[in-house]
Amino acid sequence: MYIRFLIPINFEPYTLNAINYSSLLAEKFQGEITLLHVFTPYFDENEETDDNHKRLSTIEDTYNELENIKDQTIKDFNNPNITIKTKVIEGYPEDAIPLFCTDYSPDLIVMGTKSKGETIKELLGSVTLDIIRNVNFPVLAVPTDYDLNLNKLNNILFLTDFCKGEYTSLHKLVRLTMSFNTVIHNVQYHPEGKEKADVNLLNEYLEYCATTYRNQKMEAEFIYGDDVLQAATEYIKNTDIDLLAITRKKRNVISKLLHPSITKTMLFNIDIPMLFFHQ
CATH class of the missing domain: 3.40.50.620 (HUPs)
Known part of the structure; x- marks a missing residue:
């Protein structure tokens, strides 16, 4: 059975954890994983994320970083049954992800979520909440501190x-x-x-x-x-x-x-x- 996974990535650890979960799920099937990043230009290129990682300022840099993550994932899991693709699109995630899903038709969207102790917007991520509400495909929310053992x-x-x-x-x-x-x-x-x-x-x-x-x-x-x-x-x-x-x-x-x-x-x-x- 062939399963298509879509993983929206913003390069924060809590979204990268979704790759591990999806990769292990895909090992049970013939699986395709698409790593999707929605590039939104920022006025301040020196703005830093919560984890003190600089935001990627160009689509080219973003694509290269996504390819690096893809290569590392392929190396870590070394499974010929898993095909990993990358996609970078421009826009706002809450709008662009549902639109991409309409064409891609994933079997499962896997969203990494933050840990306890955050506000509700930070806990699930406003994007995660929007995706859960606005797509017609199954959405799996994976906590960043979840002890992964499939x-x-x-x-x-x-x-x-x-x-x-x-x-x-x-x-x-x-x-x-x-x-x-x-x-x-x-x-x-x-x-x-x-x-x-x-x-x-x-x-x-x-x-x-x-x-x-x-x-x-x-x-x-x-x-x-x-x-x-x-x-x-x-x-x-x-x-x-x-x-x-x-x-x-x-x-x-x-x-x-x-x-x-x-x-x-x-x-x-x-x-x-x-x-x-x-x-």
């Missing part, structure tokens, strides 16, 4: 409504993770407690999973509590979840997780990658 992709939490509308996202999730010996925990948060949960809906969902994904380990259950974030965080810790997947859609309780302040709270409590699908 041999330990044992448990994935898919927060779902158990409705048929989620089947498309589930199919994409299985496709991306089918090469790993992992368990997908399909979990619905029910704010009104166990007695109000629709067991028939859960059983119908489980039956679909059993007949459609015979070789994929699946579990399905409800979680309860006064707060969806607290319930999800407790489940993540108790079940040793390695990846959290959510479908972005309107008018459901899961969509509340995507509000910036709540997303910030979630990332302050867990340090695992978050995968966003779109519906």
Whole structure:
């Protein structure tokens, strides 16, 4: 299976970490990785980044730096199944990346994110938030301090409504993770407690999973509590979840997780990658 990864790069360490994650993912497939940098001219060429690295002042310098990163990645992973390309375009990232995605159609966009202790704009990066909201392709946000070990992709939490509308996202999730010996925990948060949960809906969902994904380990259950974030965080810790997947859609309780302040709270409590699908 051939998977196309798009990694937006701004040369900061937190975005470069996304290359490592994507490269290891690509080893499980025949993979193509495109390293994309959006070049935005700056008025002050001496302006420095947070990590005291000078901003690259010309497209040529940017392209050369991106090629250096490509060469180092190829050397580090030495895998003939991985094709690595580079692309430099001009504009503003929040506008240029979605436009590039329209033509490129990536299977997965991988965005590196900053560490805890930042404001919400710095934590996810305003560009990451914009990309999550404005593209129709899966987006994976990888924290810079995440302990990268793809041999330990044992448990994935898919927060779902158990409705048929989620089947498309589930199919994409299985496709991306089918090469790993992992368990997908399909979990619905029910704010009104166990007695109000629709067991028939859960059983119908489980039956679909059993007949459609015979070789994929699946579990399905409800979680309860006064707060969806607290319930999800407790489940993540108790079940040793390695990846959290959510479908972005309107008018459901899961969509509340995507509000910036709540997303910030979630990332302050867990340090695992978050995968966003779109519906």
